[in-house]
Amino acid sequence: MKDENIAYFCDKIIKTLYSCVMANVIKIKKGLDINLKGKASDVLLTGKESDSYAIIPDSYDGIVPKVIAKVGDSVKAGTVLMIDKNRPEIKFVSPVSGEVTAINRGEKRKVLSIVVKPDAEPGYVEFGKKSLSSLKTEEIKEAILEAGIWPFIKQRPYDIVASPSETPRDIFVSTYYSAPLAPNFDFIVQGQEADFQTGLDALSKLTSGKVYVGIKKNSSLKVNGVETVEVEGPHPAGNVGVLINHTKPVNKGETVWTINPDDVIIIGRLFNKGIADFSRLVVITGSETTERGYIKTIAGCTIKSLIEGKILEGTAHFRIISGNVLTGHKVGKEDYLYAYDNQITVIPEGDDVNEFVGWAMPGFSKYSMSHTYLTWLFGKNKEYVIDARIRGGKRAMIMSNEYDSVFPMNILPEYLLKAIIAFDIDKMENLGVYEVAPEDFALCEFVDTSKIEIQKIVRNGLNLLYKEMN
Amino acid sequence: MKALRNYLNKIKPNFEEGGKLSMFRSVFDGFETFLFVSNNTSKSGVHIHDSIDSKRIMTVVIIALIPALLFGMYNTGYQHNLAIGVDPGFCMTFLFGFLAVLPKIIVSYVVGLGIEFIVAQWKKEEIQEGFLVSGMLIPMIVPIDTPLWMIAVATAFAVIFAKEVFGGTGYNIFNVALVTRAFLFFAYPAAMSGDQVFVRTTSTFGIGGGQIVDAFSGATPLGQIGIAGKEMIGSFHTVDVLGNPLTTWDTFLGLIPGSIAETSVLAILIGAAILIFTGVASWKTMMSCFIGGAFMAAIFNLAGTTVPMTVSPIDHLLLGGFAFGAVFMATDPVTSARTETGKYIYGFLIGVMAIVIRVLNPGYPEGMMLAILLMNVFAPLIDYYVVESNVKHRLKRAVK
Numbered sequence: 001m002k003d004e005n006i007a008y009f010c011d012k013i014i015k016t017l018y019s020c021v022m023a024n025v026i027k028i029k030k031g032l033d034i035n036l037k038g039k040a041s042d043v044l045l046t047g048k049e050s051d052s053y054a055i056i057p058d059s060y061d062g063i064v065p066k067v068i069a070k071v072g073d074s075v076k077a078g079t080v081l082m083i084d085k086n087r088p089e090i091k092f093v094s095p096v097s098g099e100v101t102a103i104n105r106g107e108k109r110k111v112l113s114i115v116v117k118p119d120a121e122p123g124y125v126e127f128g129k130k131s132l133s134s135l136k137t138e139e140i141k142e143a144i145l146e147a148g149i150w151p152f153i154k155q156r157p158y159d160i161v162a163s164p165s166e167t168p169r170d171i172f173v174s175t176y177y178s179a180p181l182a183p184n185f186d187f188i189v190q191g192q193e194a195d196f197q198t199g200l201d202a203l204s205k206l207t208s209g210k211v212y213v214g215i216k217k218n219s220s221l222k223v224n225g226v227e228t229v230e231v232e233g234p235h236p237a238g239n240v241g242v243l244i245n246h247t248k249p250v251n252k253g254e255t256v257w258t259i260n261p262d263d264v265i266i267i268g269r270l271f272n273k274g275i276a277d278f279s280r281l282v283v284i285t286g287s288e289t290t291e292r293g294y295i296k297t298i299a300g301c302t303i304k305s306l307i308e309g310k311i312l313e314g315t316a317h318f319r320i321i322s323g324n325v326l327t328g329h330k331v332g333k334e335d336y337l338y339a340y341d342n343q344i345t346v347i348p349e350g351d352d353v354n355e356f357v358g359w360a361m362p363g364f365s366k367y368s369m370s371h372t373y374l375t376w377l378f379g380k381n382k383e384y385v386i387d388a389r390i391r392g393g394k395r396a397m398i399m400s401n402e403y404d405s406v407f408p409m410n411i412l413p414e415y416l417l418k419a420i421i422a423f424d425i426d427k428m429e430n431l432g433v434y435e436v437a438p439e440d441f442a443l444c445e446f447v448d449t450s451k452i453e454i455q456k457i458v459r460n461g462l463n464l465l466y467k468e469m470n
Numbered sequence: 471m472k473a474l475r476n477y478l479n480k481i482k483p484n485f486e487e488g489g490k491l492s493m494f495r496s497v498f499d500g501f502e503t504f505l506f507v508s509n510n511t512s513k514s515g516v517h518i519h520d521s522i523d524s525k526r527i528m529t530v531v532i533i534a535l536i537p538a539l540l541f542g543m544y545n546t547g548y549q550h551n552l553a554i555g556v557d558p559g560f561c562m563t564f565l566f567g568f569l570a571v572l573p574k575i576i577v578s579y580v581v582g583l584g585i586e587f588i589v590a591q592w593k594k595e596e597i598q599e600g601f602l603v604s605g606m607l608i609p610m611i612v613p614i615d616t617p618l619w620m621i622a623v624a625t626a627f628a629v630i631f632a633k634e635v636f637g638g639t640g641y642n643i644f645n646v647a648l649v650t651r652a653f654l655f656f657a658y659p660a661a662m663s664g665d666q667v668f669v670r671t672t673s674t675f676g677i678g679g680g681q682i683v684d685a686f687s688g689a690t691p692l693g694q695i696g697i698a699g700k701e702m703i704g705s706f707h708t709v710d711v712l713g714n715p716l717t718t719w720d721t722f723l724g725l726i727p728g729s730i731a732e733t734s735v736l737a738i739l740i741g742a743a744i745l746i747f748t749g750v751a752s753w754k755t756m757m758s759c760f761i762g763g764a765f766m767a768a769i770f771n772l773a774g775t776t777v778p779m780t781v782s783p784i785d786h787l788l789l790g791g792f793a794f795g796a797v798f799m800a801t802d803p804v805t806s807a808r809t810e811t812g813k814y815i816y817g818f819l820i821g822v823m824a825i826v827i828r829v830l831n832p833g834y835p836e837g838m839m840l841a842i843l844l845m846n847v848f849a850p851l852i853d854y855y856v857v858e859s860n861v862k863h864r865l866k867r868a869v870k
Contacts, residue, residue: 034518251868325517347517351509356471358507359525366521370749372530373521388511392523393503393596396640399527400808401752410864414808415857430861438515445516449524450640455515 026214026246028233030408032369032443034180036325037383038345040285040292042187047295050305052336053096054113055081059339060151061459062160062466063090065111073100078125078147078276081114089164093148095278095300097123113336116300124275132201132271137167140205144267147276151339152263156241156250158466159437168257170248171207173200174214175221175261176231178238179324179442181285183342185261186219187294188281193222195268200226202267203259213261214243235326236408241440245409250435262342282337284310286346287385288318297337304333306344317349319388326442327455350387358391369406369447395450406443411435413444417454420461425468433465478502496590500597524639528602530750534741535606535731535798541724542731543567546614547678549669549727552711553688554680562677570674571730574609577618581625582608589634600639600646600804601629607647607798610731611791611839612654613667620661624653644846645805651839663835665689668727669711685712690727692790692828696835698777706777708789721788732794735787742797751801754810755817759796762821763787770829778829786825795824795838800845807849809856816852820845 057065064085069075076097084090094100098118106112127147132140141164144150155162162168175185189196200223204211210227217232229247231237240258250256259267262280269277278299284292284306291310303320311318321328323341331337337344358366363373367384375382403413411432419427438455445454484491485498502508503525512519544560546567551557558566582605590597608625632649633642655662669688673679689697691708698706708716711727720726724734731737745751767783774780787793800806800820807816820841827837834840 036518249864249867251864253868319511319517321517328517330517345517349511351511353507353509354471354475355507355509356474357505359523360529363521368521370520370522372526372748372750386518388517389507389519390510390512391507391519391521392525393508395524395598396638398524398600398640398803399750400803400806401810404810410860412809412857412860415860430864431857432864442516446518447520447522449520449522449527451519451523453513453515 024228025230026232026237026243028231028237028242028246028408030405031234031236032406032447033178033234034325034367034386034446035380035383036180036287036347037385038285038287038289038292038347039181039383040183040283040294042184043293044281045284045291045293045295045310047297047301048305048308050118050297050301052101052115052117052302053094053098053298053300054115054336055092055095055300056113056336056338057082057092057111060092060161061154061463062158063087063151065092067103067111067114069094069100069103069114071100071103074098075100075116076123076125077278078127080148081116082111084161087163087165089145090150090161091145091148092151093125093276095276095298097121124277127270127274127276129274130271132198132205135205137205140202143270144202147270149263149266149270149276152266153257153259155255155257156244156437157255157434158462159439160462160466162257163255166255168207168209169250169254170209171203171211171257171259172214172240172244172247173203173211173259173261173264174231174238174240174243175219176214176216176238178216178233178235179326180235181283181343181345182238182324183281183283183294185216186221188262188342189221189265192265192268195265195272196261197223197225197268198271199264199266199268202271203257203264207257209248212243212247214238214240233408236406236440236443239437239440241435241437242408245411245435249410249432252429252434254434260340260342263340280342282306282341283343284346285343286321288312288346288348299337299339301337302333303331303335303337303344306337307333307346311346317352319347319349321345321347325386326446327439348385348387350389353387353389390451392449392451394452397450397452399449402447402449403441403444406447407440409435409440413441417441417444417452417457420457423461423464425465428461428465433461438462475506478505493591496595496597497587500587500590503596525599527750528599530744530748531603531798532606534744534750535603535610537737537740538731538734538794539571539606539610541734541737542610543571545725545733546570546670546730548725549688549711550671550678553669553671553682553686554678555683556678556680558678566674566678569677570614570670571609573618574612574616574621574730575606577621578608578625579605581622582629585626585629585634589638593638595638598639600633604629604646604650608650611647611651611729611794613662613729614670615667616654616661620654620658621650624650624657627653640804642804644843645799645802648799648839648843648846652843655839663693665693668693668729683712687711687713688727690790690835691716691721692728692835695778695781695789696828696832700776702777703774703780706780708785718784718788721785729791729794732791735793738793738797745797745801751797751803752806752813754813755801755806756796758814758817759800759821760787762818763792763796763825764821765818766822766825767829770825776829781829786828790828790836791838792824795842796821799838799842805846805849807852807856809853812849812852812856816845816849819848 066085069081075094082092096118102115104112153162281294322338366373407413416431438458547563582601628650665688764783767786770779823841824837
């Protein structure tokens, strides 16, 4: 009897110590901070008025768009434009009030974008202010679905828009944007702390488990009622996948949800104000910009409205990216901001550069994680302008340990990737395919000597696996 | 450079599908990417890429090989001078070695790259640069008196049967340079061992003719150890080509007979430092390889019933191709274990096997080549168990 007591107390003490010391701090060593030129400081800029807004089905993974709106319809912010064919409860709404002016289709009538021309005065669909404490789980779900905010919630496995019919084991939010030139959430959340908190409260009612919030070390962010985890280290430390893997990894049969903190604020506004207010701060970054900082805009705005007058004039060879340089989408000035993005990066395209025997040169200005070019001489504080060239031919996997060194999860990236390429479902499951998203492999793709399109392979693999399993 | 670029742009259409010279498309591509870094920009995924590519990797390995190669050239001349008892000065010594080694390098590259070009054209692929390193390694690991035609035959065999039939660079199971060496060893044993092949005693391109001195014997230290009888335990010591005893320092510096570039551990370690610092080769494989070798040699020392068993761990690591194999061959990323844990096991077992073959098999005074080829076979198995442990860990977590 006595022995059992001692054992019980010892166990208790160890568990308490463990939770104090270990559970809430994640220190990442593997990874890479690419020190790019063109960082934005924490200032607000004024953008141009966006003359149209659009929702782009390609922004979202795992949905089949079914257009509800017709050209000429007059809509408000919160009016349904499109639904998911397979899960019709998932709605995509207009971010602004105005008139539907175009439904652009591509090959095989694929929906490319639904464009809304905004009214002079903003108008919102009224969903009604709601107090979370009186709402049941189903009612909260219903409210988020109704307001068209649901597509911001993603799920793992598969990294697709979450299924409302499921109850996730846990929900994960990472407020640490660690990608190159990424925005600073501490700045974004200023003045919106209450909405952020309300959003988190709503999320905690959607899961049977906990809401985990990853917070950058030394951040001033304060939140209540959720499990906070301090995160430290180079990119991809801030990726939500790393947060999941280091707190409670996804096992086969389990589902977790993830959502960007910016979009948690939008959920918060829904309950605090009763409207679908999709306004957000977008950070303008990159070496080819002249003015850098944050612009307040609304999701789905034109790229032009964000960057006009802020790009170096006279250079035709630049690339505008909606998102960051690792995971973003290439866009033109006439295109629209992708749904999940809160960043614009402008870098040189590089297609006009002809480098003579570059592979044999000392390479004083060539960025490489390895020490194969002499750029290491300049230390870590040197900022680099890196253009969009691939800088090499595609090869079979030759080097080992490249992926591992930027993949801070208990997963063997090379073997998982090979399993995905071979589409061996058993192996994929065994090696952790349910825990990953393409973005987790972004740095692997960056450092890869063999220039393999890793994120594309992972995305296609996840899509195929989803089809196979459902 | 602009003129060259414009010229390339002008002649490029000839080489494209349907052009007059489309049969040389891969050759043109090869030269174009050789001269100018391709300015293709990313279409999917990441928008920026690390500057590293396989050409750069191969370039770094070649740079790392240069100290050993230059030393090998000098040593070729040096051993030759000892054999004929002259001292023509540093420059002539190096020139002799240079002229002796250069034809081997040319033959190896012409044969190997020729096959690569043909295969690339046939498979409509880009020319891959893997052979740039293999082609340099091959002349560095053969005895100086290996006939050129043998190198040509062996290189062709290795490139075709050890690499191209498996799918080309990145898919081969065995290290291509070592397959060349093994082919030579088993197809022409008389030309690859004994005391006649490791020191050139005749003239090269008319340079360095002379009479062999009486005291000369061209046996390598490992060769001497291999043939030493039991009665010599305790009194045995290795000697240079003139019969003077060798010190540990001599074997470290490398002015001793052996395959062309394997003798100087100092030059090899300079190469190792370059490879490790640039991140091109794994220090884990190298280190565990040396530890494995030393460990096995120490065990044999305890037994000590034959002369090879009594050779100290230090001597084992310094002599023959051990260091060269550990640094340049075992670390070949394609044929080595690919998991980090696997690299420790893989390297250690290479070290152990190399010494076991050296000590226990009188037919093979040098065991490094066979040890690495053997472990090339086992590398996937080692990785398999490392991967399985990751899988088990995941399954265990799910059950909890």
